[in-house]
Every structure is written in C-alpha cells, then in structure tokens.
Amino acid sequence: MTILLTVLGIVLFAVGLLISIAWHELGHLSTAKLFGIRVPQYMVGFGPTIWSRKKGDTEYGIKAVPAGGYIRMIGMFPPGADGRIEARSTSPFRGMIEDARAAAFEELQPGDEDRLFYTRKPWKRVIVMFAGPFMNLILAVAIFLSVLMGFGMATQTTQVAGVQKCVIAQSEKRQTCEAGDAVSPAEAAGLKNGDNIVAFNGRPVKDWADLSDRIRETIGPATITVERAGQQVTLHPTLAKNMVAKKDGNGDVVPDQYVPAGYLGFAPKSEIKPLTFGQSVDRMGEMVENGVHSIVALPGKIPDLWNAAFDGGERKADSPVGVVGAARLSGEVLNLDAPTPNIIATFLFLLAGFNLSLFLFNMLPLLPLDGGHIAGALWESLRRNVARVLKRADPGPFDVAKLMPVAYVVAGIFICFTLLVLVADVVNPVKMT
Structure with missing residues (x-):
C-alpha cells in the first residue's frame, strides 16, 4: 500500500504540474491572440511531441517531458538595424543574437507583418508576458483560499498538550532529560495535560502568540491561571532563562536560530481551524x-x-x-x-x-x-x-x-x-x- x-x-x-504549466501558457496565448499576435505553437512539456492538433493558425500539443512549456510568438525580437534578420558576423555573441532573431521570424508568412510581437505597444507586450505568471498566481491564490478558509490550518492554542519534565535548551535538539538538568518551571508548578491557560500574571491571555510572547519576556516568579475540570486554578511557577527558538517579525519560528528568553516548559495543543x-x-x-x-x-x-x-x-x-x-x-x-x-x-x-x-x-x-x-x-x-x-x-x-x-x-x-x-x-x- x-x-x-x-x-x-x-x-x-x-x-x-501539467495543469499548472498549461494554465501558465494559456495566459500568454489568450492575451497574445487578444492583441492580434500570431502564435504558431502552444506546447506543454519539452522534447518529442506525443500529441498535437492544429486549430486555426495554432498547433496545440503535449510533449514527452513534463518539465515546462512554451508558446511560439512570431517576431519576439525586432529585425536588425539594416532590416535583415540573418547573421551578419562571425562573432559568437553576434551569432547568438542573430540566431535568436532568426528563430523569431522563421515561421513568418505573408500577412504576418502586422501580427508581430515586437510591433505591439510596450504595455501590450507587458500584459502578454505578465499574463503567464499571473495565471500561476491566480491558481495559487484560489487553492490557498480554498484550503485556508474551507479546511483551515493547524493553530496552536493555550491548552496544554504535554509538560516538559526538565529544562533542555532547544538548541540541543534532544527530548530526554539527563542527570543535572533542572526541573522545568511547568513541572515544578504542577501544570498538567489538558489545562487551559486563561491568564498570565493576572492579565487575560488572547491566544497562543500572546501567551508565548509574554512567557519569553518573563524570567523569574510569575502567576498562571488555568481552567482545570471546570475550575480556575492559580499556579506560581518561576520561569527559567533558556535558549529557545528565535521568532521573526510575523511570529514564525526561524529554523536553527536560538535566543535566550523566559521558559515555562510545556507543549501547546494544536487544532485545525478555518481562517x-x-x-x-x-x-x-x-x-x-x-x-x-x-x-x-x-x-x-x-x-x-x-x-x-x-x-x-x-x-x-x-x-x-x-x-x-x-x-x-x-x-x-x-x-x-x-x-x-x-x-x-x-x-x-x-x-x-x-x-x-x-x-x-x-x-x-x-x-x-x-x-x-x-x-x-x-x-x-x-x-x-x-x-x-x-x-x-x-x-x-x-x-x-x-x-x-x-x-x-x-x-x-x-x-x-x-x-x-x-x-x-x-x-x-x-x-x-
């Protein structure tokens, strides 16, 4: 299984991945056609073509390697200063330039003079090129909103899911206590699994982020009010100074970075909550x-x-x-x-x-x-x-x-x-x- x-x-x-790529290229294709640019090919993937069909003046197809995609637009680059598009120098750099220029015109047909990409106004070209990435952004936003609002995210609460027995620096990345480790303030104060912390130092707690910040700011004696079996109980821990995970400006943990701060010693319970x-x-x-x-x-x-x-x-x-x-x-x-x-x-x-x-x-x-x-x-x-x-x-x-x-x-x-x-x-x- x-x-x-x-x-x-x-x-x-x-x-x-294929849908995302096809959706990206559709943004380029639709806006290019909107502005009258001829698009000979719309392809998802690279390598040998495994399926294609021509509709109008565009060939639509799927290639063997699903690692990208492309559309071909006529006249991506303007002709040279002399009006010609073939290579005019043996310089390798000039060769690169003219090879690219020639590729942009290799499928030029009579009547395409007014359907070239480079002849469109700059704002139209910006739209055509931006439309592809923008389609990916639309898809990302649609999925994120659907998941965040319809399903939710794991959100840490002020309820206790576990109590740490001893003080261990988080930078040590170990879970078991060793001889010489001090008893954690939460364990010494009698904090228990299932307790819901409702106040810290006499002030109500709004959420986990609020509680976490206030614990970090406190080293020494403190009071914690918890709801336990329908009763409010006040505990008196003495918070220790410990090396704990660093947080960024958004309150998210920064990987592998630690700072000295106040430490209580418990794990919060997580719940899936729609946003x-x-x-x-x-x-x-x-x-x-x-x-x-x-x-x-x-x-x-x-x-x-x-x-x-x-x-x-x-x-x-x-x-x-x-x-x-x-x-x-x-x-x-x-x-x-x-x-x-x-x-x-x-x-x-x-x-x-x-x-x-x-x-x-x-x-x-x-x-x-x-x-x-x-x-x-x-x-x-x-x-x-x-x-x-x-x-x-x-x-x-x-x-x-x-x-x-x-x-x-x-x-x-x-x-x-x-x-x-x-x-x-x-x-x-x-x-x-």
Missing part, C-alpha cells in the same frame, strides 16, 4: 514575503546543496526543492498517518506553493524569463517617453535580442542549479515531517 500511495502521489503531482478571509489574505501575504526572501537567498544555499548532494551533508528543511523533490514529497504526503482531509489539504498546499514559486521566479527581470521581456518592454516605453518629452527622434523598439548572450549565461546558471537540486533531491531528499 505504501508503494501504491507513493506512486499515486507522484502521478497526482505530475498531473497538477477568515482577512486572516487568509494576511497568511498569503506572509507566504509571498517568505517566497521572495527564499529566492533572494538561493545563491547562499548552493554550498549546503552541494554538501547534501556530494558530501553527505545534512539536507535542511528549507533547502530548495525541484520538480523531482516536490513529486517525492507528494508521495510522502499520501502516506502520512493523518485524516484524509489533512492529507488532501497538505497536497493542495504543496501544489499551491509550487504555483506561487513559478510566479515569483518568472518575475525576475532576467532573460529568458518572462520578467526579462517585461523589463525590456518597460525600458522601451521609458526611452520613447523621454524622447517625446525632450522632442527627440523616436528611438524605436528596444532590441531585446542584444541581451541574448546574457540570457544564455543566465540560462546556463539556471540549468546548473537545477541539476544540482535534482541530484540532491535524488540522493539526499527533503523529508516530510
């Missing part, structure tokens, strides 16, 4: 912020990835994960010892996170990503508007093809990074916890 569920999870993720629309929007905002930080931090994670892939180093929980790693996680999700709704919600969260990553990654202002073409169109608009204000001659379309040597370097870096993540996902994968 474990193998069957693992395979099923991988297959479901592959299907979700309101406002809470869901706030939560998604945090996810976007964390996603941006993760992308910015990618270069700094390369050494750890290399160690995990080739030197047997630890694969950290926040390590970058590729398509293979995400598929493996999907297989593990279906094997979780949890209620079916929890498993479905976790799988959907994984798929939504993947779509959010596609949006953020594609918005990087680098060719060959969508964000690179958006940046080129915005730069062209700026040049033309400045020329208009200064009453200078129109500088014409910005020749994005001239950036192709840079695009090849960027693509090479992305490919190397993808291969490194792939090796790490195979030999030392991130595990579902």
Whole structure:
C-alpha cells in the first residue's frame, strides 16, 4: 500500500504540474491572440511531441517531458538595424543574437507583418508576458483560499498538550532529560495535560502568540491561571532563562536560530481551524514575503546543496526543492498517518506553493524569463517617453535580442542549479515531517 500511495502521489503531482504549466501558457496565448499576435505553437512539456492538433493558425500539443512549456510568438525580437534578420558576423555573441532573431521570424508568412510581437505597444507586450505568471498566481491564490478558509490550518492554542519534565535548551535538539538538568518551571508548578491557560500574571491571555510572547519576556516568579475540570486554578511557577527558538517579525519560528528568553516548559495543543478571509489574505501575504526572501537567498544555499548532494551533508528543511523533490514529497504526503482531509489539504498546499514559486521566479527581470521581456518592454516605453518629452527622434523598439548572450549565461546558471537540486533531491531528499 505504501508503494501504491507513493506512486499515486507522484502521478497526482505530475498531473497538477501539467495543469499548472498549461494554465501558465494559456495566459500568454489568450492575451497574445487578444492583441492580434500570431502564435504558431502552444506546447506543454519539452522534447518529442506525443500529441498535437492544429486549430486555426495554432498547433496545440503535449510533449514527452513534463518539465515546462512554451508558446511560439512570431517576431519576439525586432529585425536588425539594416532590416535583415540573418547573421551578419562571425562573432559568437553576434551569432547568438542573430540566431535568436532568426528563430523569431522563421515561421513568418505573408500577412504576418502586422501580427508581430515586437510591433505591439510596450504595455501590450507587458500584459502578454505578465499574463503567464499571473495565471500561476491566480491558481495559487484560489487553492490557498480554498484550503485556508474551507479546511483551515493547524493553530496552536493555550491548552496544554504535554509538560516538559526538565529544562533542555532547544538548541540541543534532544527530548530526554539527563542527570543535572533542572526541573522545568511547568513541572515544578504542577501544570498538567489538558489545562487551559486563561491568564498570565493576572492579565487575560488572547491566544497562543500572546501567551508565548509574554512567557519569553518573563524570567523569574510569575502567576498562571488555568481552567482545570471546570475550575480556575492559580499556579506560581518561576520561569527559567533558556535558549529557545528565535521568532521573526510575523511570529514564525526561524529554523536553527536560538535566543535566550523566559521558559515555562510545556507543549501547546494544536487544532485545525478555518481562517477568515482577512486572516487568509494576511497568511498569503506572509507566504509571498517568505517566497521572495527564499529566492533572494538561493545563491547562499548552493554550498549546503552541494554538501547534501556530494558530501553527505545534512539536507535542511528549507533547502530548495525541484520538480523531482516536490513529486517525492507528494508521495510522502499520501502516506502520512493523518485524516484524509489533512492529507488532501497538505497536497493542495504543496501544489499551491509550487504555483506561487513559478510566479515569483518568472518575475525576475532576467532573460529568458518572462520578467526579462517585461523589463525590456518597460525600458522601451521609458526611452520613447523621454524622447517625446525632450522632442527627440523616436528611438524605436528596444532590441531585446542584444541581451541574448546574457540570457544564455543566465540560462546556463539556471540549468546548473537545477541539476544540482535534482541530484540532491535524488540522493539526499527533503523529508516530510
């Protein structure tokens, strides 16, 4: 059954991946056709074509390798200054530029002169290139809202789920007490499983975040009021100073970082609670912020990835994960010892996170990503508007093809990074916890 569920999870993720890619390319396709740009191909996947059908002037198809997709638009780059599109130099960099330019015109047909991508106004080109990532963002938001509001999230409460017997620094990452460990303040004060903490130092407790912050701020004598068997009981612990997990500005735990703070010594009970629309929007905002930080931090994670892939180093929980790693996680999700709704919600969260990553990654202002073409169109608009204000001659379309040597370097870096993540996902994968 474990193998069957693992395979099923991988297959479901592959299907979700194909849908996400097709949805992304549909954004490009629909807006390109809206603005009269000819699109000869709409393909999901790479490699050999396994199915295709032509409708109108566009061939729709599926390719063998479900690792991406594309649409082909006529005239992605403007012709050269002399009006020609063939290579005019033996320079390798010039060759890259003209190869890209020629590919943009290789399916040019009579009547296509008014259906070229580069001839559209910059704002229309921005819309066409932004529409793809935006479709992934729409899908991510729809899934997140459905899960957060319909199912909910694990929320820590002020009810006690377990009492720590002794004081152990969280940085030590051990669970058992050893000789010499001090008795935890919660144990010494008589805190019990099932107690619901309603007040701290005489002030009512709003939620777990409020209680946690107030415990961290307190070292020494304190009073805790708990509800126990229908009665309110007041306890008098003396909070210890301990190394506890660091929290960020959103109240989330920062992995592998610890700070000295007040310590009581109990585990809060978690419950699945649906969020309101406002809470869901706030939560998604945090996810976007964390996603941006993760992308910015990618270069700094390369050494750890290399160690995990080739030197047997630890694969950290926040390590970058590729398509293979995400598929493996999907297989593990279906094997979780949890209620079916929890498993479905976790799988959907994984798929939504993947779509959010596609949006953020594609918005990087680098060719060959969508964000690179958006940046080129915005730069062209700026040049033309400045020329208009200064009453200078129109500088014409910005020749994005001239950036192709840079695009090849960027693509090479992305490919190397993808291969490194792939090796790490195979030999030392991130595990579902």
